[in-house]
Amino acid sequence: MSSKKAHDIKNVEAYVRNVSSVSGLNLGEDRLKPHFPEFLRLLNDVEELNDLVTGREFLHVGPVTTYTHTKHSLDKKQG
Amino acid sequence: MAITGADGAQKELHELGLAESARLIAAKKISPVELTCAVLDRMERFGERLAAFVSVHGEEAMQIAGASEAMINAGYNIGPLHGVPVAIKDNIALAGRATSAGSKILQGSVADEDSEVVRRLKSAGANLLANTNMHEFAWGATSENPHYGSVRNPWDLERIASGSSGGSGAAVAARLVPAALGTDTGGSIRLPSGVNGISGIRPTIGRVSNRGIIPLAWSMDTCGPMTRSVEDCALLLQVIAGADPHDPGTADVPVADYLGELDRGVSGLRIGVVPDYFFKQVQPAVLKATKDALEVFETLGATVVEVDIEDLDANISALMTIESAEPSAFHQRWMRECPEKYGENVRFMFEQGELYLASHYLQAQRYRAILRERFLDAFAGQADLFALPTLPFTAPVIGTAEIELEPGVVRPTLEAIMRFTGIASVTGLPALSVPSGFDGQGLPIGLQLLGRPFDEGTLFRAGNAFQKATDYHLRQPDLK
Numbered sequence: 001m002s003s004k005k006a007h008d009i010k011n012v013e014a015y016v017r018n019v020s021s022v023s024g025l026n027l028g029e030d031r032l033k034p035h036f037p038e039f040l041r042l043l044n045d046v047e048e049l050n051d052l053v054t055g056r057e058f059l060h061v062g063p064v065t066t067y068t069h070t071k072h073s074l075d076k077k078q079g
Numbered sequence: 080m081a082i083t084g085a086d087g088a089q090k091e092l093h094e095l096g097l098a099e100s101a102r103l104i105a106a107k108k109i110s111p112v113e114l115t116c117a118v119l120d121r122m123e124r125f126g127e128r129l130a131a132f133v134s135v136h137g138e139e140a141m142q143i144a145g146a147s148e149a150m151i152n153a154g155y156n157i158g159p160l161h162g163v164p165v166a167i168k169d170n171i172a173l174a175g176r177a178t179s180a181g182s183k184i185l186q187g188s189v190a191d192e193d194s195e196v197v198r199r200l201k202s203a204g205a206n207l208l209a210n211t212n213m214h215e216f217a218w219g220a221t222s223e224n225p226h227y228g229s230v231r232n233p234w235d236l237e238r239i240a241s242g243s244s245g246g247s248g249a250a251v252a253a254r255l256v257p258a259a260l261g262t263d264t265g266g267s268i269r270l271p272s273g274v275n276g277i278s279g280i281r282p283t284i285g286r287v288s289n290r291g292i293i294p295l296a297w298s299m300d301t302c303g304p305m306t307r308s309v310e311d312c313a314l315l316l317q318v319i320a321g322a323d324p325h326d327p328g329t330a331d332v333p334v335a336d337y338l339g340e341l342d343r344g345v346s347g348l349r350i351g352v353v354p355d356y357f358f359k360q361v362q363p364a365v366l367k368a369t370k371d372a373l374e375v376f377e378t379l380g381a382t383v384v385e386v387d388i389e390d391l392d393a394n395i396s397a398l399m400t401i402e403s404a405e406p407s408a409f410h411q412r413w414m415r416e417c418p419e420k421y422g423e424n425v426r427f428m429f430e431q432g433e434l435y436l437a438s439h440y441l442q443a444q445r446y447r448a449i450l451r452e453r454f455l456d457a458f459a460g461q462a463d464l465f466a467l468p469t470l471p472f473t474a475p476v477i478g479t480a481e482i483e484l485e486p487g488v489v490r491p492t493l494e495a496i497m498r499f500t501g502i503a504s505v506t507g508l509p510a511l512s513v514p515s516g517f518d519g520q521g522l523p524i525g526l527q528l529l530g531r532p533f534d535e536g537t538l539f540r541a542g543n544a545f546q547k548a549t550d551y552h553l554r555q556p557d558l559k
Contacts, residue, residue, distance in 0.1 A: 016434060019434055023433050024415055025414065025433060027430060031430065034427065035427075035434065038431065039431065042396075042400075042431070045396040046400060046435075046439050046442075046443075048393065048396060049393045049397055050438075050442050052390055052446070053442045053446050061449055062445065062448065063441050063444030063445050063447075064444045064445075064448050064451075
């Protein structure tokens with residue numbers, strides 16, 4: 001059974017506002033607004049991907065391992 | 080000063096490619112000082128117009144050229160790139176030089192040690208004379224940089240050089256430098272190679288060390304060569320490839336003799352295509368060039384086979400999710416302490432990357448495993464490599480925000496441009512871009528060859544055979 005769902009702009013607006021606040025990004029209204037339609041579009045694409053990957057035939061598949069990189073001089077700058 | 084090249088043609092020094100320059104220096108037919116002078120002069124004349132460089136190290140380059148010349152005259156040849164000028168993208172650390180990744184945040188941040196790829200280039204005798212401009216922090220595909228200028232396409236200065244390694248692409252295409260290094264996460268070597276009419280390879284993930292390179296998305300970042308020919312590409316990868324004990328992301332897989340196998344041709348090779356994806360949502364000129372290229376390969380003795388790889392469309396969503404989330408982790412602190420220092424474009428992307436759920440990111444990583452397995456299955460029984468467009472269109476005008484891929488299908492430029500490069504990025508497979516034609520406006524078209532893990536050699540064989548049968552890679556933009 002497909003779990004795919006289409007998101008609605010109001011829910012996405014609320015979600016983006018909350019993430020902005022909880023994450024400490026604290027975006028002002030002018031920065032928040034462009035994210036609403038764009039993230040709605042991306043989120044609906046992600047749901048397509050989720051629908052595919054969560055299919056029963058792929059239950060055995062784990063994520064690709066993320067590589068670790070060694071430290072270099074910029075770490076000092078990153079603090 | 081004109082010189083007779085390997086192909087018998089008269090060339091100015093700045094027109095010599097990487098391998099050709101190295102051979103002529105080794106044979107004492109040209110001097111490293113004369114070559115470096117010619118390259119620096121060319122860079123001075125056109126570098127600013129193209130916004131191709133963040134910094135040029137002219138004085139030091141001339142000192143190194145002098146030393147290279149003294150050594151070669153005394154019978155010392157350091158390595159396969161002795162005395163040859165090479166540029167590096169501005170996110171690759173060069174000790175004693177500012178390495179800013181095209182950003183304001185890292186402006187003036189001097190690297191205290193060489194990146195591993197730079198160490199290997201120096202050991203091979205290369206003269207690293209400039210840092211090339213790029214999309215800020217590599218998160219974008221146009222190289223419209225608010226701090227160092229928008230990189231211009233030398234074939235039409237109103238158009239993008241693509242990116243993020245746009246400065247490397249424009250500089251190599253405009254004959255400002257024989258070769259350059261780029262980095263590729265979602266297509267950043269192959270895209271500027273495609274739109275500027277040069278050759279560039281994204282090596283297999285783990286083939287080249289990332290140590291000392293400012294990351295974009297750790298799980299997909301790669302470093303690779305951008306050159307005027309496949310032979311030059313093979314030579315440059317030969318120098319930088321191989322396991323780095325200090326970068327656990329590299330793989331301990333033997334590096335083949337790329338140059339030794341370059342002329343083996345394509346006879347007997349099976350070239351896979353996925354028509355439902357490779358031939359859809361593509362500009363007509365690009366589609367025609369791709370099909371013409373397949374015919375060239377068939378003429379040379381290869382077989383073109385149709386292969387069915389399911390769910391390819393999802394590669395863009397997976398790519399966007401990972402390429403958004405990972406950089407936002409790297410930039411998390413700066414995004415809170417000094418967000419105003421970012422250009423508007425990348426600042427928006429780093430904000431967006433924080434919106435994804437952890438489960439979104441992990442499902443995207445699981446998709447990578449699924450797609451890679453499907454390609455490995457195809458490589459096991461049906462195809463030796465795949466051929467597809469590098470990008471669906473030729474270079475758009477600077478500032479183009481959306482692209483219509485086919486009637487009614489409009490996508491943001493960033494997603495549209497990565498339609499075909501995303502496949503190698505999410506699977507970790509190697510992919511080589513070679514020039515495959517020009518559109519009606521005289522803009523270059525790129526063809527992408529996608530291969531088995533760590534089998535860059537087969538891609539070089541195929542690309543070299545294609546370049547021996549065509550002349551697209553020899554054409555130059557007219558910069559007056």
